[in-house]
Amino acid sequence: MSLFEKDDWVERLNSTGEVKERAISELREVLMSGLSKSLRNRYANRVQADDVVQDALIRILGKLDTFEGRSKFTTWAMTIAVRSGMSEMRRRHFKDISIESLLGDGMRFEPAAVEASNDDLEKSDLLVKLRELVETTLTDKQRDAVHALLHGMPVEIFAEKTGSNRNAVYKLVHDARVKLRHGFEQAGYKAEDITAVFA
Template sequence: MVSQTDWVERLNSESANRDEAITQLRAILIRGLQKALSSKGVDNAFVEDITQDALLRILDSLETFEGRSQFTTWAMAIAIRTAVSEMRRRHFKDVSLEQVINHDDGQVVELEDSDTVTVSATLDKEILYANLRRLIESDLTQHQQTVIRALLGGMPVETIADRLGTNRNAVYKTMHDARTKLKRAFESSGVSREDIQGILAGGA
């Protein structure tokens, strides 16, 4: 069994066993992705592409592995995030900002880090989301409303930036300013930070 330290050492660019380690890790990622995405309707070509992208990210991030989990678990998490990001990008490829920000079907929204929104069990979700919609309309500029509604609709940051003719950094700045306003507005209305954390803690 390969130890966590061995994985990092073998994948290091100066390791003579690097190619063998990459081949082994690639096989692990493919099996894991095929299992995780089995119900998502993706084909083998998609899995192969995601595996390649994930491998590059893993190799670029080896120094960030802290050993808090199994190396393969850490690597698999990167692969899953890569897959989710790509599926979302493809989903929104031909979707306009207007379609996203005007869509309100009452479903639980999905944030940039792909975690399902959760709120305190003591707070009614419908009331919380109604307050969120009200505060978005009353406290944010039109530009901030557009960005936040697109994010709450699940649109990736890169796609929002492309639709607005801007860049990721500008979208992140708008997100930060809007979230700060919304947090203050929620807290002023008597909703605790813990209650709104599930909605406003999403990252890019």
């Protein structure tokens, strides 16, 4: 049985002495192997796997009692390690990028984007409607969040920089999307029509 298929991880990690130390050492090996591949070529390699593994191990050991066995233990542990590594890379990547620098003078629609589709009346109408809905139905916070995300700022970084949390920002953006969708529907546009026009 390979390291990855053992099913006694929780028992061994919850034990003491040499058994526990060996289990931690094996888990470190598994995480290093996976993270070395998965973190490579993301965010310009700002974090190396060994930077992440120790922090991930502490998190995993602290959450052992939440492991429900819905996946292999190594898969569950890897999800925690990957999120830990990605979060750190994003944090470093966006450290000197402010929300204000992304937003500039607010969400605007490039005139060229609308004018370019003058030959396509339906698309042009949709863009005018989209601009109107963004301006009239979204709150300032929703506009800022949607705008920042469209410019590549991850949800969790936007959350950190605004003193919020990832779930709350996702919900903020979700509510904005649903408002815009309802606005289109009330104006007589179905989702499939919108998708088809912009395909």
